[in-house]
Amino acid sequence: MPAKDDVQSHVLNFINAFTNINVDDLTSKFLDTKLTDAPFEFDNPSTAALTLTLRGYIQNTSPSQTILVTEVRSDGLTLQGLIDLVFSKFK
Amino acid sequence: MKYLLLALTIFVLQKSHAQTSTTDRHCDSIMRKIIDSTVKAKVDSIEAKKKKADKKEDKNVLDWLSNSGFSIRKGFSPSSKDDANPASAFWYKNFITNFSYTTVDVGAKYKGYEFGKRKSSFLIFPKMEWHKNEDTTSKSKNTCNTLTGGINIEYYYSVTPRFTPFIAGIADYKDDYIKKLETIDLSAYVSIFCIPSFLPGSLRVRDPKSDGLIFRYYPYTGIEYYRSTGASAQSTSFWASRLSVELNPLPKYLQFVFDYTYRVKISDNLYKQGDVFWLLVGVNHYFDAKHRLGIGLDYNEGSDPNNSFVRTNKIDLCFKLKV
Numbered sequence: 001m002p003a004k005d006d007v008q009s010h011v012l013n014f015i016n017a018f019t020n021i022n023v024d025d026l027t028s029k030f031l032d033t034k035l036t037d038a039p040f041e042f043d044n045p046s047t048a049a050l051t052l053t054l055r056g057y058i059q060n061t062s063p064s065q066t067i068l069v070t071e072v073r074s075d076g077l078t079l080q081g082l083i084d085l086v087f088s089k090f091k
Numbered sequence: 092m093k094y095l096l097l098a099l100t101i102f103v104l105q106k107s108h109a110q111t112s113t114t115d116r117h118c119d120s121i122m123r124k125i126i127d128s129t130v131k132a133k134v135d136s137i138e139a140k141k142k143k144a145d146k147k148e149d150k151n152v153l154d155w156l157s158n159s160g161f162s163i164r165k166g167f168s169p170s171s172k173d174d175a176n177p178a179s180a181f182w183y184k185n186f187i188t189n190f191s192y193t194t195v196d197v198g199a200k201y202k203g204y205e206f207g208k209r210k211s212s213f214l215i216f217p218k219m220e221w222h223k224n225e226d227t228t229s230k231s232k233n234t235c236n237t238l239t240g241g242i243n244i245e246y247y248y249s250v251t252p253r254f255t256p257f258i259a260g261i262a263d264y265k266d267d268y269i270k271k272l273e274t275i276d277l278s279a280y281v282s283i284f285c286i287p288s289f290l291p292g293s294l295r296v297r298d299p300k301s302d303g304l305i306f307r308y309y310p311y312t313g314i315e316y317y318r319s320t321g322a323s324a325q326s327t328s329f330w331a332s333r334l335s336v337e338l339n340p341l342p343k344y345l346q347f348v349f350d351y352t353y354r355v356k357i358s359d360n361l362y363k364q365g366d367v368f369w370l371l372v373g374v375n376h377y378f379d380a381k382h383r384l385g386i387g388l389d390y391n392e393g394s395d396p397n398n399s400f401v402r403t404n405k406i407d408l409c410f411k412l413k414v
Contacts, residue, residue, distance in 0.1 A: 018286060020295035021302045030302075038342070038380060039302040045284035045292050045309070048212060048247040049255040056252070059209055068205050069212050069247070075157045 002061060007087045014053055015079065018046065031080040035072070040079075047072050058089045065089045160202030167198050167218045167243055168261065168397070179409070195223040200243070214245040222397055225269075235398040236268040241276075253286040260313075267399055273320040274361070280313030280333070301380070303342020309335045315354065315396075319361055327361040329354035343380040348373040348389075352396075367394035375411060385411040 002010075012023045019040055021030070035042040042050065051069045058065050067089055072082065156163070163178050178198065184191040203216025220239040241263030249255045260279035267273070284292035289306075296306045311333040318326040333352040339345065350371040359365065370392045377385035389407045394400040 018294055019302075019304075020288070020297050025302055039297070039304060041294065041304045041307075043292075044245070045247070045255065045257055045282070046294055048214075048245070048257065049249065049284045049286075049292075052210060052212065052247060052249040052255060053252050055207065055209060056249075066207055068207055069214060070160075070202050070205050074202075075162070 001090045004083075004087055007090065008083050010057055011054070011079075011083045011086055014050065014057070015040075015082075018042075018050060018053075026079065031083075032078050034076055034078050035082065044073070054086055058086065062090055161199060162202070163197065163199050165196045165198060166220050166222070166397075167200050190227050192226040193223055194225075195221055197221050203243075211246070211248040215242055217242050224398075234269055235395075235401075237265055237397065238268070239263050239265045239276075247284075254283060255285075256281065256283045259311075270399055272399060275318045275320065276316070278313060278315040278331070280311040280331070282309050282311045284309075298342045301342055303339060303380075304337075305339050305342055307337045311335070314357075317361055325361040327359045327364075328357040329367075330357055331355075344377050346375040346377070348375070352393075354394075362400045364394055364400050367400055369393040369396055377411075387411050 012026050015021070015026055016023050021039065030039070033040060035047065048069045051067055051072045054072070055067050058067055067086065071085060077085070165178055178196060180195045180197065182191070182193050198218060198220040200216050200218035203214055205215075206213045218241065221237070222239075223236045225234050225236055241261060244260045244262075245257060247255055247257045258279055258281055261276065263276040265274050265276055282291065286295070287293060288295040291309050292307065294304060294307060297303060298305055311331075313331055314328065315331050316326065316328045318324055331352055331354045333350070336349040338347040338349075340347070348371065352369045354367045354369075356364075356366050371389060373387055373389040375385050375387040387407075387409055389409070390405075391407075392404050393402075395403040
């Protein structure tokens with residue numbers, strides 16, 4: 001099972017790849033920001049694409065686990081919430 | 092004698108120290124018990140308050156709806172941005188002239204079901220929508236009162252992590268109370284989400300200072316089919332192409348929206364309109380950087396797909412609240 005810091009680092013790198021917001025800013029300013037709020041502004045297609053990316057990452061380590069689009073779209077999910085959600089898939 | 096007195100003093104002092112230590116230990120033990128019980132009481136009190144707060148949260152209908160997987164928005168049509176907008180309802184009545192005006196745009200959906208594989212996801216969810224725009228004079232062409240129930244589907248397939256094509260479709264039953272027209276509406280659109288900058292859906296074109304999104308767009312193309320119910324059923328089908336653009340020149344506060352759909356007639360016995368278009372041009376000013384509160388001006392022109400393709404030309408000024 002990967003460490004929480006390792007999971008956080010991967011998730012932040014994925015968010016950086018999607019949004020072009022650098023990892024330092026993500027960590028210092030936007031951990032409590034909802035994925036659908038500015039500056040992220042994830043919409044339905046981008047949350048689905050992000051979920052498929054995260055699913056690939058999770059299943060590389062835990063093939064029996066998955067993450068659903070409906071979980072990532074759940075109301076009020078913040079960046080920290082997403083990190084916690086991905087980490088919970090490895091337990 | 093002197094040594095005896097010294098030995099006695101030492102003995103008394105030791106005894107006294109021993110007694111003091113015993114007393115101290117006793118006091119420590121009592122203090123520890125008091126502190127433990129106080130801390131325990133405090134923790135119990137906090138937990139009780141938390142439980143009470145949780146119970147209070149459960150009592151909130153909106154929280155309960157949200158936790159149960161229900162969403163309420165302006166609408167859930169894949170051919171519009173309504174699912175990003177809050178529901179709205181407005182009623183006005185003048186008791187002297189008896190003039191009244193009602194406008195309602197409410198859609199509710201359940202989170203639905205998802206079938207996912209490693210590289211793809213298929214989502215299906217039920218929804219209901221009510222759109223009403225009516226006044227007591229009922230002479231306006233834009234008057235509408237429609238109730239829609241049906242399902243939305245979404246299918247995403249990740250070709251590579253950078254490119255995710257998708258299909259968004261609906262199967263609806265719509266009842267138009269003004270035109271006394273019941274229809275079955277089916278549609279499916281194809282589009283793509285890309286990570287690289289300037290490609291469809293990309294979220295990477297940003298203001299380097301504020302990290303705000305500057306530009307995003309999606310092209311869609313697809314088929315729409317409308318069929319009336321009843322004995323003399325008529326139908327209309329279109330090949331529809333849509334371009335949706337979002338431009339944020341001042342990402343924190345100012346947003347321009349452009350949404351254009353052109354429908355090419357394939358067959359048209361129901362609405363008898365031929366080729367039609369639907370244009371939305373909007374400008375939004377937000378009061379906060381997270382875009383939760385703002386004011387917007389929307390201009391619509393063309394044949395309104397939510398109102399049986401009635402020719403429409405309108406401008407709306409509205410507050411935008413997203414919580």
